Amino acid sequence: MALTTNKYVNEWVDEMAAMTKPDKIVLIDGSKEQIDALRDEACSTGEIIKLNQELLPDCYLHRTAVNDVARVEGRTFICTSKKEDAGNINNWMDPKECYAKLTKLYTGSMKGRTMYVIPYSMSAVGSPFAKYGIELTDSIYVVLNMVIMTRVGLDVLKALGDDAGFIKGLHAKADLDEENRYIVHFPEDNTIWSVNSGYGGNVLLGKKCFALRIASYLGRKEGWMAEHMLILGIEAPNGEVKYVTGAFPSACGKTNLAMLIPPEIYKKKGYKAWCVGDDIAWLRVGDDGRLWAVNPENGFFGVAPGTNEQSNPNALHTCMKNTIFTNVVHNLDNDTVWWEGLDKNPPANAIDWKGNKWDYTKYDKKDKSTCGAHPNSRFTASAANCPCLSSEFNNPAGVPISAIIFGGRRAKTAPLVYQARNWQHGVFVGSIMASETTAAATGAVGGVRRDPMAMRPFTGYDMGDYFGHWLAMGKKISNPPMIFNVNWFRTDDEGHFIWPGFGDNMRVVMWILARCAGEVDAVETPIGFVPKAEDIEIDGLDITVDTVRDLLDVDAALWKEELAGIDEFYKQIGDRVPKELYDELDALKARLG
Numbered sequence: 001m002a003l004t005t006n007k008y009v010n011e012w013v014d015e016m017a018a019m020t021k022p023d024k025i026v027l028i029d030g031s032k033e034q035i036d037a038l039r040d041e042a043c044s045t046g047e048i049i050k051l052n053q054e055l056l057p058d059c060y061l062h063r064t065a066v067n068d069v070a071r072v073e074g075r076t077f078i079c080t081s082k083k084e085d086a087g088n089i090n091n092w093m094d095p096k097e098c099y100a101k102l103t104k105l106y107t108g109s110m111k112g113r114t115m116y117v118i119p120y121s122m123s124a125v126g127s128p129f130a131k132y133g134i135e136l137t138d139s140i141y142v143v144l145n146m147v148i149m150t151r152v153g154l155d156v157l158k159a160l161g162d163d164a165g166f167i168k169g170l171h172a173k174a175d176l177d178e179e180n181r182y183i184v185h186f187p188e189d190n191t192i193w194s195v196n197s198g199y200g201g202n203v204l205l206g207k208k209c210f211a212l213r214i215a216s217y218l219g220r221k222e223g224w225m226a227e228h229m230l231i232l233g234i235e236a237p238n239g240e241v242k243y244v245t246g247a248f249p250s251a252c253g254k255t256n257l258a259m260l261i262p263p264e265i266y267k268k269k270g271y272k273a274w275c276v277g278d279d280i281a282w283l284r285v286g287d288d289g290r291l292w293a294v295n296p297e298n299g300f301f302g303v304a305p306g307t308n309e310q311s312n313p314n315a316l317h318t319c320m321k322n323t324i325f326t327n328v329v330h331n332l333d334n335d336t337v338w339w340e341g342l343d344k345n346p347p348a349n350a351i352d353w354k355g356n357k358w359d360y361t362k363y364d365k366k367d368k369s370t371c372g373a374h375p376n377s378r379f380t381a382s383a384a385n386c387p388c389l390s391s392e393f394n395n396p397a398g399v400p401i402s403a404i405i406f407g408g409r410r411a412k413t414a415p416l417v418y419q420a421r422n423w424q425h426g427v428f429v430g431s432i433m434a435s436e437t438t439a440a441a442t443g444a445v446g447g448v449r450r451d452p453m454a455m456r457p458f459t460g461y462d463m464g465d466y467f468g469h470w471l472a473m474g475k476k477i478s479n480p481p482m483i484f485n486v487n488w489f490r491t492d493d494e495g496h497f498i499w500p501g502f503g504d505n506m507r508v509v510m511w512i513l514a515r516c517a518g519e520v521d522a523v524e525t526p527i528g529f530v531p532k533a534e535d536i537e538i539d540g541l542d543i544t545v546d547t548v549r550d551l552l553d554v555d556a557a558l559w560k561e562e563l564a565g566i567d568e569f570y571k572q573i574g575d576r577v578p579k580e581l582y583d584e585l586d587a588l589k590a591r592l593g
């Protein structure tokens with residue numbers, strides 16, 4: 001019997017099954033009964049471990065293979081027929097060659113296994129933003145994660161109807177062989193193939209692969225944008241909510257900003273903060289000439305270490321029920337979980353992320369190999385669990401965006417906040433985004449990784465063309481968001497962060513919103529407009545206006561040093577970097593004198 005009523009789906013599933021040769025094919029209908037049964041099966045095989053159902057209802061723990069704990073940028077490819085369309089920043093493989101190479105890896109890989117067919121929607125089914133995908137996988141862990149992260153079920157097939165317009169994703173765990181691990185995208189064929197991995201970012205194909213790499217390609221073709229951005233709403237005491245998006249590279253606090261708790265000074269005046277999304281935004285121009293955004297996901301795939309009652313209580317509460325934890329510590333005394341930075345009480349009787357007995361007394365902050373939880377351990381939790389989830393989360397029209405905020409981790413160069421002069425300058429500001437690598441991550445303190453719009457690992461086509469698309473979008477948005485850049489990470493001479501960060505970042509967002517409303521002045525500098533120090537609210541903080549003044553200082557000498565790095569990066573991207581951005585670079589040079 002045919003699996004669905006859509007012949008394109010049926011034909012493609014048949015073709016993939018003929019290659020991978022599963023024993024069984026199961027269509028995921030999204031029903032509670034089916035998901036419960038799969039969870040039970042995964043528990044019985046040890047693929048997931050049931051946690052304490054009183055303390056952590058419907059929560060489970062999974063451990064990936066030790067060699068399979070993060071996205072693998074070096075093994076991620078964009079396979080366009082012309083190499084130049086993938087660009088210099090992406091890895092490229094010829095599509096024919098890639099299909100042939102991976103066919104060998106997939107052939108017979110599902111023998112003795114079941115192939116699950118997951119119909120899913122990115123953004124609410126039926127929304128003008130919605131795009132549909134089908135992921136084929138031989139992993140129950142993937143099914144259970146996809147059910148949290150996307151909208152899965154038969155209503156997706158109904159909405160798709162007889163159409164061929166779905167993203168075809170194939171995932172096989174195969175042998176989890178690192179040397180043959182591939183995450184490849186065929187944007188011209190609406191196809192994603194992932195093999196030899198079981199780690200979320202590589203195998204939950206709706207997320208980075210579809211909602212960013214393939215979607216960014218589609219967005220350029222169809223006149224919209226797919227961005228690596230959080231979406232945050234700030235509600236004023238009169239009930240009016242203004243929305244901002246924020247693009248920061250990983251480890252720069254996107255989830256924390258998306259779920260921030262307002263500082264007391266705003267809380268007592270009646271301000272509230274609402275999370276629409278923490279990782280991905282799809283943006284379209286509305287009939288009103290504004291930019292409107294949805295979060296296409298349905299859950300959070302958040303980094304666990306460092307999440308605690310102080311840093312992000314909303315995230316912590318979000319993952320206290322129906323959550324899948326991956327690669328965290330298993331506390332055997334009460335069947336709960338733990339990770340570095342959760343609290344000061346590491347469990348004495350525990351199993352680490354590798355599945356070995358863990359001795360917390362041997363933990364040494366400077367030696368990652370002593371961690372109980374992997375530094376990239378995760379929680380997969382439903383957006384519906386989030387205490388500050390926006391009431392507009394499921395609004396098919398999305399939310400109107402007042403400001404776009406770029407940001408990175410810079411010890412000295414970038415001020416706390418500055419505003420771009422206009423859209424084109426804002427695109428320049430996004431294109432020169434950079435983050436300093438920390439000693440913990442790479443051993444090379446102060447190395448700068450250029451990460452334009454935080455999309456370096458996620459753009460499904462040439463980066464120069466991507467900048468061109470941003471510029472083209474600017475021409476279509478008659479009432480565009482204003483563009484800003486923030487830096488929460490300036491340090492003093494001893495290397496300590498000066499700005500308190502976390503919920504206090506709302507103080508900066510409030511200045512940004514005041515600028516958007518034309519309610520506050522600014523000071524012009526060579527790089528853009530910075531606040532007057534006294535316009536950043538510091539009531540309740542342990543810092544003075546003078547400190548804020550220092551945080552806002554623009555050091556022309558440092559920026560002059562920056563110019564060469566920008567030019568070099570543009571050259572590396574290649575000859576599709578738009579002339580307008582070189583004009584902006586020249587103008588900045590001239591303003592710096």
Ligand code: OXD
Pocket residue numbers: 071201250279301
């Ligand atoms: C990332 C993530 O790696 O969101 O950016 O997981």
Ligand code: MN
Pocket residue numbers: 228250279
């Ligand atoms: Mn991300």
